[in-house]
Amino acid sequence: MSSFGTIFKVTTYGESHCKSVGCIVDGVPPNMSLEEADIQPQLTRRRPGQSKLSTPRNEKDKVEIQSGTEFGKTLGTPIAMIVRNEDHRPKDYSETDVFPRPSHADYTYLKKYGVKASSGGGRSSARETIGRVAAGAIAEKFLAQSHGVEIVAFVSGVGTISIDRDPRSAEFQKLLSTITREQVDSFEPIRCPDSTVSQKMTDLVTQLRDSQDSIGGVVTCVIRNLPIGLGEPAFDKLEAMLAHAMLSIPATKGFEIGSGFEGTKIPGSQHNDPFYAKADGALGTTTNNSGGIQGGISNGEPVYFSVAFKPPATISQSQSTASYEGEDGVLKARGRHDPNVVPRAIPIVEAMAALVCADALLIQKSREYTFGQLS
Amino acid sequence: MSSFGTIFKVTTYGESHCKSVGCIVDGVPPNMSLEEADIQPQLTRRRPGQSKLSTPRNEKDKVEIQSGTEFGKTLGTPIAMIVRNEDHRPKDYSETDVFPRPSHADYTYLKKYGVKASSGGGRSSARETIGRVAAGAIAEKFLAQSHGVEIVAFVSGVGTISIDRDPRSAEFQKLLSTITREQVDSFEPIRCPDSTVSQKMTDLVTQLRDSQDSIGGVVTCVIRNLPIGLGEPAFDKLEAMLAHAMLSIPATKGFEIGSGFEGTKIPGSQHNDPFYAKADGALGTTTNNSGGIQGGISNGEPVYFSVAFKPPATISQSQSTASYEGEDGVLKARGRHDPNVVPRAIPIVEAMAALVCADALLIQKSREYTFGQLS
């Protein structure tokens, strides 16, 4: 459905052509300073039209807080946020739309809801993610304020071009330990923090745009300073919640935590992360194949994961397919389209990660307070 | 927490050394024939000790239905099932256990709960999955009875040895369309339905057992005959629920739906699945890079996905690590251990897939009945 989370909970609404998109965030801890300026930057980072590689449509996406704060402080009550749609007149496509777009949600939405909506795939529109990003910005601020948590995502792959994501690579682990959002954004337009690789990716995307095609990619995300103990066995393990969150983002096809699929190829004697004593007395691990999670519970090491995004289904070239009525035909190209969306997916991945962690943190805190008080 | 699902909902309990493990399955449709014989086969398939490659411990794992059926029919009320633990005396490890096992859940459970349990990682024990498999067997029967749904999982990779999982491979797609559980089980002990690859995998596992090491692998699963329309945008997309379910299985590190990570490398013009008219009038797709899901909603094509399992953390060789107290030391080897768990993971993957689909089906049915009745 349209809600995510148990205590820190977001509910989103909105399609492409309705009046506004937005969300209600329930369970935000009270007494935290919060204004629209805390939320807008991530919304701006996900906006299209930021570079010559992405779609030229210029959306403003200005967030307006409706409730839940007074004098710049959260009240502990639900925070509603809305972002107006610039063009909110629905188009009556029911007559003229002949072809469901291949690998789009037009057909499945029609079969699920029995309605042919103006926006075709309805909630599968990228605008649905605005509510997530707004909510995630609040979660992020809470995590940063309470525990210094840092969440940074970046592009690690586009098509066949990729940085080395081997969990045993010292360089990769160093990147995870140090990368900042400022660094990521300095690699515009592709947001891959490696000059050489980034340039190759840009070239590839340009080439696909010129051939009226599209290409997917991989976003890698790291969460640093997350407290030990987050994640709920058995079903709501931290990696399970992250996987749920990531695969709920439009166009995602895969999720890896820590060593991921590569980890299936490493013998246990090398894959196991040995313990060592950290300065603060807690135990750390000398390697991090686990990706910061053991038994579904955060262990204090950086949590990192990667998310696969398929190539955008909307392409500028014509496609042979069948109509809603089942007749073979050609879906003609319409306009210019974004050949690669992974750079814009970065704030969405960060937002969903923050929502998972904020909820896991509050759930765990409900348990911790009792330690040592019961007999 | 320990519950999964909204309408078709399972709640599990149990650790390694308690009296029993099991579950309560709520929301099972009434009037379905159900007896223990429907459930036992999958429990038996997940038992260790079935071959010379797996751990010799012989568990009986006999399921006992406690409630929710009469005269072999479901009542619509919750079905409780228990499986007794053979050895349920907890060991007092609190004094003698010096080292948290690397890449095990001993340390994180201790930090999360403040308790050093007999079974170390508590609910991270593989025995926790018994309740899932029992519940999944009921979900499977419901899906099969109501819609002829077939769910088949198999081993597609062990270490670096793998069958070809390229979504564009005709052979792979044919395998997905035809494979049966009987075929899978005929490739004992490794359950990879390819004689040559299976033999190589067996050799690799034997070699790692002999070197007191372990290795991970990949399980691929296909769901056939799933009705169109299942999955709930925005957050509970069908692939998001599957990802959640799979990453909640112990030792999992990754999830791919359809083309997965490979799909990020395929241009949109090739990745898009064109539509065609099927005999029954519905639209099918000529390729299935989408993995049977578009916009988070099943489209009538086979749903397939792969799950990465890390190498078992428990190995027979000694490991340099630190004690709970932070002192460096060597964790000595103890006994013999399962060098590879993916064949046993197959019924668990099938069970979780069935639980996701049964719940999605019931939620969707609540919506469909109103079609055409409202004005």
Place this chain on the structure above:
Amino acid sequence: MSSFGTIFKVTTYGESHCKSVGCIVDGVPPNMSLEEADIQPQLTRRRPGQSKLSTPRNEKDKVEIQSGTEFGKTLGTPIAMIVRNEDHRPKDYSETDVFPRPSHADYTYLKKYGVKASSGGGRSSARETIGRVAAGAIAEKFLAQSHGVEIVAFVSGVGTISIDRDPRSAEFQKLLSTITREQVDSFEPIRCPDSTVSQKMTDLVTQLRDSQDSIGGVVTCVIRNLPIGLGEPAFDKLEAMLAHAMLSIPATKGFEIGSGFEGTKIPGSQHNDPFYAKADGALGTTTNNSGGIQGGISNGEPVYFSVAFKPPATISQSQSTASYEGEDGVLKARGRHDPNVVPRAIPIVEAMAALVCADALLIQKSREYTFGQLS
């Protein structure tokens, strides 16, 4: 928290002094005609300032649908609705507010959230109910369209003045079977459908207003034409969900289903409702002490219940109490206040009843479709 329901689910937001109040309604069946004109009437019915007996503040409370409909039809996606607050500037009461208002939520909100909000009791404001009423109007329309369900609430008691609510009274049962909203509203301002009793209630409220005091009352509600089979044992019995819903309305102190507290005094031989065959072959009951529910499940008879509302805590006379700092003092009177709120509570009671029934209906329908299909 701020969400209610499982499949048909509402999430509300908003306080007295924020920009807007409203809600997101998820799970609304698709393809139902819906416009703002379907929702506004109930919002207007709950507005203050409608008569000389209620508070003179004139709110407009105009609802704006933000999403989830196109061309006057529901899409099956979440429906967001907002109602702007006329005066949304928060007041900085943190310095000047000395006294928590007795029997208000000022003190408990401060202790719970650690924040002294402009509106004192924050979400305990009556404006929070706007989102409920808007959501309930959609639920009502769905119930009416799909099953002809009718929900009518009315004032049955004010202070010590009451109509006869004995479940054995033929007159009372006839009222429940026939009363309409039009009839209820014709008894303005008190909305008690009995001329004599209504006049006495009006006199009492006038008298209390003149003495700067307030008085509570009882709202009775009937749900007709509800299908048999709604309500989920064991914890989500239909009456349990109704009780939850009603006691979540501000100022409520009690709930009775069917015979209620009076039913504790009637011997079983008289209280039991004998069955008889109805024209359509279903069984009806000749009496309805059960209030249309047996074993937590609707039985096809009218469901009726009553809800107790305490006297409004805000009164115009001075009150001896203690300050936030614990010093004794007198809270002076401020302005004129509504001496009785039960007439305005009617659409809120109806809305919450509709939300409970719509959700119960969808949950039950997910089960029914399988009847006779499993073996």
Place this chain on the structure above:
Amino acid sequence: MSSFGTIFKVTTYGESHCKSVGCIVDGVPPNMSLEEADIQPQLTRRRPGQSKLSTPRNEKDKVEIQSGTEFGKTLGTPIAMIVRNEDHRPKDYSETDVFPRPSHADYTYLKKYGVKASSGGGRSSARETIGRVAAGAIAEKFLAQSHGVEIVAFVSGVGTISIDRDPRSAEFQKLLSTITREQVDSFEPIRCPDSTVSQKMTDLVTQLRDSQDSIGGVVTCVIRNLPIGLGEPAFDKLEAMLAHAMLSIPATKGFEIGSGFEGTKIPGSQHNDPFYAKADGALGTTTNNSGGIQGGISNGEPVYFSVAFKPPATISQSQSTASYEGEDGVLKARGRHDPNVVPRAIPIVEAMAALVCADALLIQKSREYTFGQLS
């Protein structure tokens, strides 16, 4: 469904004629001492056959903890508990049962589930409450250990005989402040803590038993030492959760918090609870018409409420009614039955109250830890 609670969550199972009844309790804080001896007393208090006034059936109802504890301490993992049914052979009533029992759940269960179960009303059986009482005993222990919370219920009314429950009665408020379970149980068999009233109740029940009839009653419950701040606006106000919990108990017809229905008759100037400073600096109220809750949030005063129970539907005399087939007839008397169940309902009311409070406490604690830490 069969689960209740968000963080401290119970899921129950079991009917009259299955192998066992019981529950899984998830979210129990770790490191609390817990053994079967903590749970058995409340199960024993709810057993029938304890006096000459109740049904002679002798159940043993011995609880067995299956999981979640080791060496007498909770692990933080789910605690499963089972109680075996003495007679668990289902009877095949499908042929011989002609009449649905009036005001029982036989008919509604049949219509809801399409199955005629051995136990007729299936989960409406009183044995379903065993799981609740077992779970509630754990919740109670947690509340007592962490905050010294005391929960005591007693019979306040049987038929027309009642103690004075006027919220303004000093005697009643004193009773609420001091009553203990030991005192309640000393008034066997009726558990009404007033010798004179108790005797009258006993006489009435005896008389109804002799006339093969039954009678209902009222249970009043007080919760003392509950921390300030529990309860979640807007929908999960503390009184809303209590109402939900109480109306989910079989045979309940009404719920009142604090002044309840009587409170509708008291002018606001008398009903408002003035504040005063308590010794510990917190504010108390000089009266307690609010019943310890303001704005849905506990205020530190005793929380008290009453629950109405209808007369048992199973009576020993014959009843005119209709058969399942719709034919008029007489349902003959069978055996002897409990003419009044309210004394046995006491541990059930206490259990449900404890479950509500434990969950509300954990949810609130997740919020409190952040106070003063955010900026």
